[in-house]
Amino acid sequence: MDWSPVAAHLGARIVAEKPLKGGVSAEVAALDLGWPDGSTRRVVARRNPDHPEKRDPSEVAGVEHAILAALHARGFPVPEPLARLDEPSCLVMAHVDGTMAPSDPLEAARRMGAMLARIHAVPPDSIATGLPEREAPAEGIRSWLPESLLTERVRAAVDRPLPDRTPALLHGDFWPGNLLWRDGHVVAVLDWEDAAVGDRLSDLAAARCELRCAWGDGAVRELTAEYVRHAGPDLEGLAIWDVYVASAALQWMGSWGLEPEVLAKRERGTTAFLHEALARIG
Numbered sequence: 001m002d003w004s005p006v007a008a009h010l011g012a013r014i015v016a017e018k019p020l021k022g023g024v025s026a027e028v029a030a031l032d033l034g035w036p037d038g039s040t041r042r043v044v045a046r047r048n049p050d051h052p053e054k055r056d057p058s059e060v061a062g063v064e065h066a067i068l069a070a071l072h073a074r075g076f077p078v079p080e081p082l083a084r085l086d087e088p089s090c091l092v093m094a095h096v097d098g099t100m101a102p103s104d105p106l107e108a109a110r111r112m113g114a115m116l117a118r119i120h121a122v123p124p125d126s127i128a129t130g131l132p133e134r135e136a137p138a139e140g141i142r143s144w145l146p147e148s149l150l151t152e153r154v155r156a157a158v159d160r161p162l163p164d165r166t167p168a169l170l171h172g173d174f175w176p177g178n179l180l181w182r183d184g185h186v187v188a189v190l191d192w193e194d195a196a197v198g199d200r201l202s203d204l205a206a207a208r209c210e211l212r213c214a215w216g217d218g219a220v221r222e223l224t225a226e227y228v229r230h231a232g233p234d235l236e237g238l239a240i241w242d243v244y245v246a247s248a249a250l251q252w253m254g255s256w257g258l259e260p261e262v263l264a265k266r267e268r269g270t271t272a273f274l275h276e277a278l279a280r281i282g
Contacts, residue, residue, distance in 0.1 A: 001027045006045045006092055009085055015040060021177075026193070030095060043082060047090035048193055058089040059130070064192045065091055066128035074122070077115075077187050096188040098180030107184060109211055109219035112174070113226030115186050116207060120168040120200040120231060127169055134170060134198025136162070137244035144247035149278060154243075157281040162237040168200035175210035200231070205241035209249060213269030242277035246270050 007014045012033035020028040027047045034040050048060050061084050068081040068091075079093035102108035124131060138158045142150070171178075172194025180188040204227055211219040228235065249270050253263065 001029065001047065001088075003029055003031055003045055005085060005088060006031065006043075006083075006090065007033055009083055010043075010092070011035065012041075020044065026191075042095040044079065044093045044095050045090050046093070047088055058086060060193045061085075061089050061091045063128050063130050063195065067192045067195055068093065070127045071122070076118075076189070077185075078189050078192075096180055098182045098187045100177060100180065102176075102181040102184065104184065105215040105219050106222050108176070108181065109215060109222040110226040111184075111186055112176075112179070112207060112211075113223040113228075114230050115189065116171070116174055116203060116223075117227050117230035119171055119174075119189070120203065122169050124167060124169040124197045128195075131169075131195055131197045133167070134196045134202050137202070137240050140244050141240070141247055144251040145243065149274075154278060154281055158240060158243075162199065162240065163234070165199055165201075165234075167197045168203075170196045170198055170200065170203045172196050172203070172206075174203055174207045176214050199237070199241070201235065201238050201241045202244070205238060206245045208242060209245045209270060209273050212273040213266050239277050239280040243274060243281070246274035246277060250274065 003014060003017060010033060012035045014031055015034045016032040018030045020030055029045050030042055031045055032040060032042050065081045065084040068078050071078045072080050079096050081091065081093050083092040084090075085092070141158050145154070171189065171192060173191060174189075178189065178191045179186055180190065204224070207223060208220050211223055224235075250267065253266055253270070256263075258266065
């Protein structure tokens with residue numbers, strides 16, 4: 001990827017660049033930029049290529065820039081957005097020092113629960129326009145869940161209306177890989193490309209499924225308990241959302257480019273999470 005247009009847009013030159021992990025499809029790099037006055041600064045440039053399962057990259061970059069700007073102004077731990085380019089369609093952010101490997105997973109899970117509740121407390125219309133609405137889970141479950149698991153009991157539960165909650169701001173992909181840590185605290189919530197508006201429990205379910213694979217059952221319990229402490233005890237329909245995110249993950253994770261051993265571990269953890277959720281339905 002040629003990042004020189006980013007430097008030119010900012011009136012700088014690239015001194016050094018380093019590719020970073022950017023999820024399934026994004027291209028991300030840390031750029032050390034130099035200006036004519038001799039000053040330097042490290043920034044992060046992120047480009048979302050065209051992807052059949054994603055929105056238009058320029059639209060994604062624009063919405064993500066608006067979200068970061070609004071949340072950064074509110075004091076949320078998100079990277080400060082510096083620029084958005086149309087060609088190439090990318091987002092430029094301030095670099096944040098941190099690690100993706102917290103020293104205490106259970107304490108990290110608790111902090112994740114508190115952070116997710118804090119995100120959901122922000123009125124979506126105060127953040128950005130153009131956010132997609134999260135779909136109801138029934139259609140996805142019927143598409144992704146194997147026929148052998150679509151029992152009459154599951155079908156009946158899936159067809160029941162979920163509580164009509166006030167739509168919340170959803171991160172869309174809240175998992176350890178999209179968080180930076182320093183001294184036990186979240187210093188940056190990254191990758192808002194899948195942000196949406198909808199039932200807050202869809203976000204919680206996705207985080208629970210990810211922690212089941214990454215850190216185990218104890219982390220799922222800690223995350224959920226801390227979320228409830230901050231967001232309230234209403235978890236009606238969580239099992240349905242757990243089934244939705246787990247069945248979706250099992251449908252698509254083979255295309256995520258994971259190493260075979262990582263993929264096998266995620267499939268085992270997600271399958272166990274799915275069956276636990278199905279057992280709670282009824």
